[in-house]
Every structure is written in C-alpha cells, then in structure tokens.
Amino acid sequence: MNTAVPGPPQRSADLVLRPSMLRYLQAYRATTAMLVVIAVVLFLRGGGVGTLFALLLAAGGSGLMSLYFRRASVVVTPTELVATGLLRRRRTPRGSVTTAVSATMPRSHPRSPTFPHLFVLDGDGRRVARLSGTHWLEDDHRRLLRALGLTPQVLRGVSTGKELARTHPRAVSLLERRPLLKTLLIAVPGVAVAVALVLTSTD
Known part of the structure; x- marks a missing residue:
C-alpha cells in the first residue's frame, strides 16, 4: 500500500505525480555547490557564530528540501485535482479545471538555464497546479494533460514570469x-549574514 501521498485515498486516484529530486539537484547543482561552499567557509572562518550559521544553513536547507519532496504531489481523482506543496493543499473540482499553459521559462534570471513549466488554470484564470521543469519531469506534464483531457496553450520562445x-x-x-523584489528578498538576508560575521570577527 502506498502511503507516501497524503490526501485522497489511493484507490480513488486516476493519477498520482511526485516531483523528482534528481531533476531538482541537476537543475540547481550550481546553487547547491555554492551553498555548500558558503557553509564550509562559515565553518572554517567564522568562529562560533560562523559555525552556528553553517549548521543552521545546512539543517534548514536539507530539512525544507526533504519535507517538500515527502509532501509535494499532484493527484487527479474522478472528481478533483489535488495539488499539494510545502505549506498548502489546493483542491479543485475537475469541472473547474479548464486551461493548461505550457511555457519555457528561465530558472532565476533571463540569462539562466531554461526549463519547461506547465500551468493548470481554472475558469477564472487562477493557477490550481504548476509543474515546474526544475523538479518535475516532462513526462509528468504529458501524463497530467492526458488525465485532465486538456490540450495546452504553448507559448513560443522563452517567457519570464512578468511576460507570462x-x-x-x-x-x-x-x-x-516583480523580479527586483525577488532579488532583494534573496540578497538582503545574505548581506545581513555577511555584516553580522564581519562585526563578530572584529570584536
């Protein structure tokens, strides 16, 4: 009996999809390597505070990733589509799922590697499920479309989130x-950590 996917009983599911950790590690291998290097530098050069930051970085990153891949799923039942992410589960009646959009998008910034994304929308254009190419396989995109009986709108070329x-x-x-806001949310904590380490090392 498969108990990995929470939510609807497995016997009622037409389709159960899970993200691929291997695909995720391949897509973010440079980022993962950078985080490992940062953690090592913090551990070797940051003293007690650096060691604490390194441990928090390693534990927090691995813990969130493990939780996501244990929890995340897209399940299609005879009556609904259930999309479960890290923090929430969205249940949508099958009859409300009307549109699928396939778009090739950059991973983080316009010049970064691109990946195929599948967006599933309801009749009001709200996203009810998203299969990002950074951690979902293209075969999962095709299987979900077949299960829902949808033909996707395929956007030509590469689209950013702003363009989509x-x-x-x-x-x-x-x-x-708002990519600038996203950059600030990522950069500001990093700068704060760096400043804290500098101030600590000069005490």
Missing part, C-alpha cells in the same frame, strides 16, 4: 511578476 503575467496574470506569483 501579461496574458495570464493569475498564473504566476507576485515575486515572479
């Missing part, structure tokens, strides 16, 4: 529509 929002504003998050 012009035609499907409710498909992407605020951070994807």
